[in-house]
Ligand SMILES: Nc1nc2c(c(=O)[nH]1)N[C@H]1C(S)=C(S)[C@@H](COP(=O)(O)OP(=O)(O)OC[C@H]3O[C@@H](n4cnc5c(=O)[nH]c(N)nc54)[C@H](O)[C@@H]3O)O[C@H]1N2
Ligand SMILES: Nc1nc2c(c(=O)[nH]1)N[C@H]1C(S)=C(S)[C@@H](COP(=O)(O)OP(=O)(O)OC[C@H]3O[C@@H](n4cnc5c(=O)[nH]c(N)nc54)[C@H](O)[C@@H]3O)O[C@H]1N2
């Protein structure tokens with residue numbers, strides 16, 4: 001038996017360090033790695049389930065080709081010949097941009113950049129996507145206000161006296177964050193939660209505020225007004241570091257708690273109580289989540305909430321923090337690309353065309369000169385995770401040819417003409433950062449690839465050779481097969497920071513240049529060098545108000561809609577998006593898909609707990625079991641995202657492909673639905 005240190009490469013705040021036990025070529029146990037101060041305890045259930053996932057009999061470990069609607073195993077030689085021929089034909093006949101290279105967040109790491117290099121430098125261009133399904137409205141709001149995205153180390157939460165979970169549910173989405181939160185509460189801190197749902201994260205909260213989805217900016221603006229009226233402002237901080245306070249002060253005079261209450265459905269006295277907490281308990285850390293910025297007003301909402309940290313001087317000090325995203329461990333330039341958003345006009349001019357991730361289906365269908373003919377999907381499951389599944393499916397089916405690189409037969413893989421088997425986290429080394437914990441980590445190669453699996457770097461190398469590219473040319477652009485090339489590449493990156501692979505094999509390393517207390521130097525890389533409550537870039541870059549405003553979210557507040565309920569589709573504990581639920585251990589725990597409803601909404605529709613219902617709107621419908629719970633605010637229904645169509649539910653059938661106000665994010669939650677009874681359970 002041997003033990004290896006590695007790190008979980010899933011798109012998740014925690015990015016746990018793990019110790020993996022291997023016996024006879026099989027993973028036998030996943031154990032904690034205490035050197036990582038952010039994740040010193042055991043990984044989550046998903047982390048434990050790697051014991052099953054690594055060797056799952058359902059894994060795709062050979063290339064497959066669809067023949068008469070069924071997948072048949074083929075050789076690498078045949079798969080690559082078919083793809084090479086298609087690529088040459090499409091390039092000749094329509095131009096490179098007729099190929100869409102789509103990648104998402106399935107596996108993090110530096111080596112992912114080689115995929116883009118293949119499309120850009122070897123194939124000579126392609127269409128790619130800009131924007132991101134996840135967090136860019138909040139990233140851009142923070143960047144415009146503070147200059148960059150960083151926050152205090154997770155263990156600094158213990159220094160806070162007030163912690164505000166504003167639309168984040170760490171008890172499910174970031175379990176390790178609950179440890180310092182609980183320690184802070186044990187030391188007398190207060191917890192406030194603002195979420196339309198009463199989540200597991202609220203158990204020790206002193207205050208729970210349950211607004212209608214997308215109305216948080218109204219609450220935050222009213223709270224700002226109250227704080228200013230009561231002189232709870234940190235004037236020294238404002239004077240030294242803040243641009244636009246006077247304008248902001250004038251601006252928020254109009255936002256009364258009465259006004260905010262009517263919009264958000266939160267009682268006036270609760271808004272006032274929230275203002276008292278925020279204005280008077282210091283130091284305060286606000287932990288805004290990513291769910292609450294996935295609306296068409298998400299950027300403005302984020303800026304309105306961030307104003308509360310600014311007014312009260314809660315930035316740059318122990319326990320005082322805006323805890324949105326900590327990009328300090330992404331010290332290697334190349335990694336920033338997949339994380340950032342790409343404005344449509346920015347990429348490499350002629351050879352690269354971009355379409356919107358948020359509007360993937362619509363944009364794929366609308367693309368002309370050339371029309372799209374082929375897609376290559378890697379590290380993503382767009383038929384489950386991107387909005388408006390029917391449009392995405394229509395766009396996929398209109399193509400001539402589809403390649404999907406996957407570990408499992410996902411909804412997207414099932415649409416492929418050729419499936420290429422994807423590596424898992426134990427089969428190739430890579431370096432990964434985290435957007436929450438401050439370490440640089442090695443995701444270590446521990447096992448030889450299963451079956452005929454090849455990592456993407458090798459797939460592209462073999463494909464390029466099949467296409468007749470010269471080896472000496474390729475050596476400059478791609479990574480030749482073999483662990484020694486991977487190690488040399490990673491080592492060259494690490495050397496720049498006087499780090500080494502050997503060091504990372506022993507454990508995680510704090511990011512070079514890390515500020516444990518972010519902004520403790522009070523330097524803000526905004527145009528003015530100050531914190532910008534007033535951001536002219538909001539109007540210059542995004543045509544938005546330079547001062548934070550509340551704008552009703554598209555679709556949610558249309559009076560005449562026949563669909564009265566707000567649909568929310570948050571993340572859930574035992575999956576990362578569409579991953580893990582296909583494993584036996586996880587499906588046993590998570591049971592079957594349900595829509596959660598407030599019992600009052602259910603009663604109005606004659607629905608009882610356990611009944612089969614249809615959740616529908618003008619985009620689509622899903623049949624699902626109803627679960628009645630007061631945890632969900634009246635007027636809202638909840639289906640967590642990530643169930644596959646083949647697991648019974650595809651929640652993005654109901655969502656629209658829309659961008660957020662700033663940052664090219666995806667406004668997943670701007671959806672209204674109705675629910676009707678299909679079948680009584682009794
Ligand atoms: N277990 C698990 N962990 C994960 C993931 C996962 O899929 N599973 N995914 C990872 C990724 S990629 C991400 S982006 C993060 C996301 O994790 P979080 O940042 O926690 O985001 P969500 O789960 O989308 O939403 C969090 C909460 O916001 C609430 N919410 C929704 N709309 C609003 C609103 O308008 N106002 C307010 N105040 N609250 C609102 C939801 O009810 C939900 O409880 O989690 C990461 N961690
Ligand atoms: N309705 C709704 N939809 C949402 C959200 C929501 O809140 N509501 N949240 C959105 C958010 S925050 C995010 S981040 C996105 C996530 O969207 P995606 O990144 O598309 O989500 P995953 O489900 O993680 O799918 C990743 C796929 O990559 C595969 N994979 C894993 N490792 C590798 C590898 O090494 N190589 C290859 N080729 N494949 C690999 C996995 O098997 C999996 O099928 O979903 C978004 N979708």
Ligand SMILES: [Mo]
Pocket residue numbers: 011133134135290
């Ligand atoms: Mo995400």
